[in-house]
Amino acid sequence: MDPRHKKILQRNRTNLVKDLDPSDVYDGLLTRGVFTQDMLDEIKSSGTRRDQARQLLRDLETRGSRAFPSFLECLREGGFESLAVLLQSGDPAGQPVPNPLNPVIRPLPVCPVDVRKPDKIHSGPPKEVPLYPTEIDTLPSPSPERESPRPRQGRTRRDSIQNYKMDSSPCGICLIINNVEFEQHSELKNRNGSDVDSDRLERRFKSLNFDVVVKRNLKYKQIRQELAALSKKDHSIYDCCVVIMLSHGTEATHSRFPGAVYGVDGTSVPVQIITNYLNGQHCPSLQGKPKLFFLQACGGGEKDTGFEVSPDEAQPSMGGSDDQMDAIPVSSSSDSLSMSDEPDARATLPTPSDILVSYSTFPGYVSWRDTKSGSWYVETLDRVLELNAATDDLVTMLMMVNNEVSQISAKGLYKQMPGSFNFLRKHLHFQAPSHNQFPT
Structure with a gap:
């Protein structure tokens, strides 16, 4: 789409979301080839009328140069004349779009015959009479590309990877839960160095x-209260939501996302429950928007000693003598997902979309943390975001994190392998600052 038209849509987004009923323009957008049926079905599944309108406008910006004039046509046909006029008035460089109630379209003859001289046939190719004026009208004869402005049919959204909208200011809420000092009865050690991680990620985000x-x-209940409060917020003005958990962790029964994170009272919250708070069912204002979870916690108690590699693969060890692990044995059945009396704990919810969970370590293994400089995973994640957020998408950067952390050794022996469960549908690019350095 022309950048000028994108700005018009963005400038009038509030009025469009407030007044537009997307169901009245779906058929027109489908017949004009702006969207495929699969794309429209995905928009319809985004939630309320306002949510559908908001998603429609986001996706419309990605549908090519003819999407804007086609949308104006659909608005007029659907009875949204005032919205069409509003958008048209914001495009002074463009020509007026005719009202279909008073069309300026005239039928084309079978061949261009001069009615005054029936025996005289016009030479040259017949000119196409468009449904609405566009830049095509200024060309003496449309090129093959111009004659086929509609998107290729038969291609679904998954074949056309797009970017999440990430230009709101602020972009979203980032909740950091930093558990450092554990109650004595929990039999969990304090997590010295975690404040370094928390401060680092606070500045970064x-x-x-x-x-x-x-x-x-x-504590366990406080973690769930904070997540519940976050899910009840209105995220309509935001494009994204981030949750960062810094704590001890363990394995837990699950059907989608493995692992659990401990409260300072020694009771763990399964990662699956943590993500459920923000899925499309429990937080409608985040439907269709990326929900990111970063977990610095162990996935279990097993230590990874690694395996030998060729000399050119080997990297200097970055681990220190003060490395500790955030590992706890497998959680008990009391921490499982059997709490059927709580809606957010049901294991029968559909797999959520637009969620990414980044783990500091492979499920079942320990995660290492230096008591002075913080955890390997957070330190590396922070550095990769600093150096690459302006150019790379999130998934690419997480692969960089995986690679760098995999080169580190604890006590010259133990290794760590981060990873993620990725249910994002599009590329995600953060709003990188022009000078991405922290003040000294």
Whole structure:
């Protein structure tokens, strides 16, 4: 889409979302080839009328140069004349779009015959009479590309990878839960060095234009209360939501996302429940928007000693003598997902879309943390975001994190392999600052 038309849509987004009923324009957009049926079905599944309108406008910006004039036509046909006029008035460089109630279209003859001289046939190719004026009209004869402005049929959204909208200011809320000091009865050691991780990520996500909220030393119920409060917020003005958990962790029964994170009272919250709070069913205002979870916690108690590689694969060890692990044995059945009396804990919910869970370590293994400089995973994640957020998408950067952390050794022996469960549908690019450095 022409950048000028994108700006018009963005400038009038509030009025469009408020007044537009997308169901009245779906058929027109389908017949004009702006969207395929699969694309429209995905938009329809995004939630309420406003949510559908909001998603429609986002996706419309990606549908090529003819999407804007086609959308104006559909607005008029659907009875949204005032919205069409509003958008047209914001495009002074463009020519007026005719009202279908008073069309300026005239039928074409079978061949271009001069009615005054029936025996005289016009030479040269017949000119196409468009449904609405566009830049094509200025050409003496449309090129093959211009004659086929509609998107190729038969291609679904998954074959045309797009970018998530990430230009709101602020971009979204980032909740950091930093559990450092554990109650004595929990038999869990304090996590020295975790404050370094928390401070580092707070600064980083503020630099990426997020509103950052930090909570320290939360018990099991407090963790769930914070997540519930986050899910009840209206995220309509935001494009994304981030949850960062810094704590001890363990394995847990699951059907989608493995692992669990401990409260300072020694009771763990399964990762599956953590993600459920923000899925499309429990947080409608985040439907269709990316929900990102970063977990610095162990996935179990097993230590990875690695395996031998060729000399050119070997990297210097970055681990220190103060490395500790965030590992706890497998959680008990009391921490499983059997709490059927709580809606957010049901294991029967459909697999959520637009969610990415990044783990500091492979499920079942320990995650290493230096008591002075923080965890390997967070330190590496912060550095990769600093150096690459302006150019690379999130999934690419997480692969960089995986590679760098895999080269580190604890006590010259133990290794760590981060990874993620990725249910994102599009590329995600953060809002990188122009000078992506922290003040000294």
